Every structure is written in structure tokens, then in C-alpha cells.
Amino acid sequence: LCNKKYNEVAYLTTHNAFNSGQDGFSLPNQNNNIATQLNDGVRGLMIDVYDNDGTTVVYHGTSFLGSKPFSIYLNDIKTFLDDNPNEIITIILQNEPAVTANAVENDLNQAGLTSYLHTQNKLSDWPTLQTMIDNNKRLVVFNEVNNASSSQGWYLHIWDFAVEINYGKINCDF
Helix, strand or coil: CCCCEHHHCCCCEECCCCCECCCCCCCCCECCCHHHHHHCCCCEEEEEEEEECCEEEECCCCHHHCCEEHHHHHHHHHHHHHHCCCCCEEEEEEECCCCCHHHHHHHHHHHCCHHHECCCCCCCCCCEHHHHHHCCCCEEEEECCCCCCCCCCCEEEHHHCCCCCCHHHCCCCC
16 A cells, blocks of 8 residues: 555544553443554544543543543554554544644654654645655644644644545435
């Protein structure tokens, strides 16, 4: 697949990837934690992030069911990227407006992930996977809240690059 452009490939992605029974969350979406998912072949991670008094945390819907610092999962991603130099990971942040691009950038800096960040202009073609690997820009970060500054070209508003359909409304009369 390395000859394909990033946007020409489908990636196994887990919804609420952090929300696992392995990490002790109540009513988990996933059995295995992010580290295990990555080792099992998952390359896309949808993660809900919230601001908790200046700390970025993850939880699903309510912190009552479990909450952990976002940094824990960024450290797992860093370890995986360090150990697997031919792999590309995509994070889709399902974030509330209170979680700023600056807060996410700070968390990525602290985890040592900034050197891996891929920058993409929405008007430019995506590079091939091989180019991303060769340039060691193997972490793509999308977000649902378009709050990046012009210097944060790595913080990609997902709706500039993707579409979503209501699968329940598709008419398949043949």
C-alpha cells in the first residue's frame, strides 16, 4: 500500500478507542486498550477529549463511567510509533470547544509526538504512505472543532477532508 496516497487507503479505526475494559472503564466500547489495539492492527483512533480544569482528559459522555488523562494514551501512541517505523496512525479527536488546539499541541509536545505530526493543506494532494514514512511524518491528527491557528497545519478539521452520511437514510431499492 505504500504507493497509495494517504487518502486512498482505508484504516481500521476504533470508536472511543480509549474506552476499554482493559483500562477499567465502565460500559466500555472496546475490550482492549489502545496499546493492544495498535499491536493488533488498528491504525485509526477516535478519542473523546474534554477539558478538566486545564487538563485534557478522555471519557465517553460522562466522567462518571471513567476518565483518564489524555497523556496516557499519547504515550502509548509514541511508544508504538517509536517501535514501528513503517506504521502510520490517525487520531480523530471528538473534542468539545473547550479543548483548544493549543491544549492538544501542549499534550503532543509533552508526549514527544510533535516530530511525527503530518501537516496537510486541504487544497493539496495527500502524500503517499511511503513519503510519509520516509519523512517520518506518521501521525495524522483530525479534530471535530475547527480551532487551529495558521501555525497548526497538523491540526486538521475533519470536515475539510471527510464526509459523513446517515447510513439509516440510505435507500437501497434495486
